[in-house]
Amino acid sequence: MGNRNGEDIGQLLDDAEKHFLAHISLDCVVFGWHANELKILLLKMKNLDRLALPGGFVMHQETMEEAAIRTLRERTGLENIFLQQFQVFSDPLRSDPENRAKDLEKMGVNRKRAAWFRQRFISLGFYSLVDFSKVDPRPDIFSDACSWYNLGDRGTMVLDHDHILQTALGVLRTQLNHQPIGYNLLPRKFTLPELQKLYETILDRKLDRRNFQRKVFSYGILRSLDEKRTGVAHKAPYLYSFDLRQYQKALKLGLQGGW
């Protein structure tokens, strides 16, 4: 995974007025799942005690989606991540211009650049769910660290980023009810308890085994492999894989969309 050279980002922001549209920003909420842990990708800002979602601005010839992908690459090193827009955050008080300028000065951002940050920004939130064991986040020049945090103990966040994160989590949980999930997160062959664990981790509660199985089977997205997990002491569980054709159809239509 590549990262844009830190000095380039600095240069870009020094000329922010020239490169970016005024008033519009974006923030990326990247959830990471692996081995039944759900985490969130955050930046530890330089000289600040607060964390931030990787966020950025929009160049004159970019769509919001292109800007989000570029921002995530520049600020965290993550590439080829599918990002989905979910909500616009537009409270005029979401950022206090004076506090923001002070924070930026603490972080070593020069005065000219800090001035541009004082304007009001309306931010579009994007979210994504990736396997955190497969990506290698790296901080940009404004951050001391870029790492995966547990949802439960992540510390204070800048601006309204905590609200953006909570909203994204709600959207992800709702998505579980209407779209299949798990492809690219589970191994190609998985057991039903493994799939259930994925759902339980995201929903943060236990599910009834029988209800869960009845429901996922009713979607028609699972293929039974007539093959068992080997190397297990007793009662080896059967393996399944996703029926990709049905999975994609369900993604498009919503799991229970048929009237």
Added chain:
Amino acid sequence: MGNRNGEDIGQLLDDAEKHFLAHISLDCVVFGWHANELKILLLKMKNLDRLALPGGFVMHQETMEEAAIRTLRERTGLENIFLQQFQVFSDPLRSDPENRAKDLEKMGVNRKRAAWFRQRFISLGFYSLVDFSKVDPRPDIFSDACSWYNLGDRGTMVLDHDHILQTALGVLRTQLNHQPIGYNLLPRKFTLPELQKLYETILDRKLDRRNFQRKVFSYGILRSLDEKRTGVAHKAPYLYSFDLRQYQKALKLGLQGGW
């Protein structure tokens, strides 16, 4: 329903740079349903052969939601409409600045005002579903007419408004699968065939009566009234009303959200 004085809107736009944030716009897709017809609220632009969604801009101290409500009031006279944001449209080519300026001049918009419109706008789409027999749309100073059009024969639209409308329609249809619909559209007491007709009109296809009834009953949002429609020749159908408590719960959680 009141409408802002036309000259006020003109004045507002003459000083657009002072009043509005640059680069950000919004467009309202207002669907109207009544007696099994689904319509869309559009403006017929002055001296143009094309129709437009009611759209506008954001004042410095407004949220996007507040701006959408004000815009709809100013441009169509509609008040107290619940608008839901659904997607940001950000293709840099969604508007050709030269064409836009020419159109505005044809509509009698002065040169100073037209210049401001040449900039790139990223637009947030809002949608709503109302009973079109209960509202009284009125055009603003830029429009010859503001009226309800059939979805099937509505003529050419400006910019990417056709794409925004189609996207909103997809969102409305998806919403049918995951949220209850009908409150504020149907009379307080209604029959199951009336409810089914509402769904069929929005989905634009026939539904199987038995499947439909099984499904809506399973949501627990209907209250059987033990009362029949009077004045019907034979086989008078039973009346139902929405169980508002269950309806609101389903609105919040999604109809089949439980795992």
